Amino acid sequence: MAERTRYILATLILVTLTLGIITCPPPATPTSDPSQVDSLPQHTDPDWTFPLQGEQATPLPDFRPVVAQVMPSVVSVTTEMVLSDFFGRQYTEYVTGSGILIDDEGYITTNNHVVENAQSIYVELVDGRTFPANIVGTDALSDLAVIRIDATDLPYAYLGDSSLLSLGQWVLAIGNALGEGIIVTQGIVSRLNVSVNVEGNTLYGLIQTTAAINPGNSGGPLVNLSGEVIGITSVKIVAPEVEGMGFAISSDEAKPIIQALIRYGHVTYPWLGVALYTVTPSLAAAMDLPVDSGAFIVELIADSPADAAGLSVGDVIIRFGNREIDDVGDLVQAIRTSQVGEEVEIAFIRGEDINTTSARLVERPAS
Incomplete structure (x- = not known):
């Protein structure tokens, strides 16, 4: 998201509407038929007023x-x-x-x-x-x-609980948009627990928001109306006819990673050793699978925990520990919230049968 400012030339197209004028003869003078008026249903109400007239409407929240x-x-x-550059010039x-x-x-x-x-x-x-x-x-x-x-006595923000978010909830994005200084935009939470692939790396557990996120916002907070940081803005989908699709890393995803970075300078991830596809109805039909959700193993690393546990390409993982697995994101998050050295029970489907095995997770190899 952090990138040099782009200038966009907007072309304004003026459309001129030509109006035709048609002359019509004057209408005949209406006549009144008292008997016809008296026969109309009596649906009038002399005391009718517009709804909420004289009442105070609920105001929008004050973001200040x-x-x-x-x-x-x-x-x-x-x-x-x-x-x-191409010629080696710095x-x-x-x-x-x-x-x-x-x-x-x-x-x-x-x-x-x-x-x-x-x-x-x-x-x-x-x-x-x-x-x-x-x-x-x-x-x-x-x-x-x-x-x-190198400074002390600084103001700081609190990281809140992103699991309490709900769709439609007001949020503010604050950041150095376009390098123009700290700018505030408002919007709502439009989707939760989103996965987005960014240059080959998939980010999980994202919050989608309609709050405007622009280059330079990256790393800034997405906050709720209690002033708690519930997300760290990171990604925006930029494409023709796409509006309001910005994403933030949820605070619940970010907190353990931030803590590990401060304590150790790096993050240690548990590793199972598989490559996966999310099972969808179309994939299930194509592969003749008995389920239409889960994590389908498409590659298994030799001598990995998955290999040692007896898993195979074509198996569908449906439970990892106590967590039900509906898609790849569920499994990745379940693995990341586990511990290196932990032994985890895995339920999987092979053919028509549900099987269980156990895998002892190891530290993710350096890429």
């Missing part, structure tokens, strides 16, 4: 207290990268993004793609102060990163 509470914790992030490129102060000791969460390959990072607070920042840890799989500035 939320903005005043959260905005001091939102920062602008500028990264400097040294790149090489040049400097600057990328803008956003970040969130998450404690008073200078820890800031942002997106991995904002700070990836940065030679230097600078953070500007809303009060105008600017600090150099150091990378604490990054995680490409979740597109999250933590950086830190």
Whole structure:
């Protein structure tokens, strides 16, 4: 999402409507037939008024207290990268993004793609102060990163519980949109637990929102009307005829990753060792599967936990531990919330039969 400002030339097309004027003879003078009027049904009501007339309509929420509470914790992030062109000549490129102060000791969460390959990072607070920042840890799989500035007694935001969100709930996106400074947009939660593939890496558990998210918003907060950060803006679908499809990493997905980055500088993921497709009715029909949901194994890594557990290509995983598996996202999230070394019971379908096995998860190999 963090990228150089794009300028879009909008072409205004003026359409001229030509109106034809038709003259008509004057209508005949209407006549009144008292007997006809008296025979009409009596549906009139002399006391009728418009609904809600004289009553106070429910006002829209006032976003100003939320903005005043959260905005001091939102920062602008500028990264400097040294790149090489086709001829090997080096040049400097600057990328803008956003970040969130998450404690008073200078820890800031942002997106991995904002700070990836940065030679230097600078953070500007809303009060105008600017600090150099150091990378604490990054995680490409979740597109999250933590950086830190050398400052104390800073305002910071609270990460709320994204599992309490519901469709239609008001939210605000705050960030350094287009590198123009901290900007606020409002919208609603339009979808939950969304998976989006970004350049070959799938992000899971995303919140879709109608709040405008633009280049530079990446890493900024999506907040509820209690002023809690319930998402970290990350992705926007850009395509013709597409509007209002921005996504944020849910706070529940982000919190354990942020904590691991601050404690250890990296994230350790459990690993099963399979490649998967989500079972859909069309896939079930094509592969003659007895179920129309689950995670279909299309590849199995030799000597992986899945291999040791006796799983095979063509099996459909329908339960992992205590979690029912309807799609690939369910299984990925179930694995990521498990522990390295944990032994997990797996229910799967092979042919027409439901089977169970156990797999002991190991640390995900470095890619």
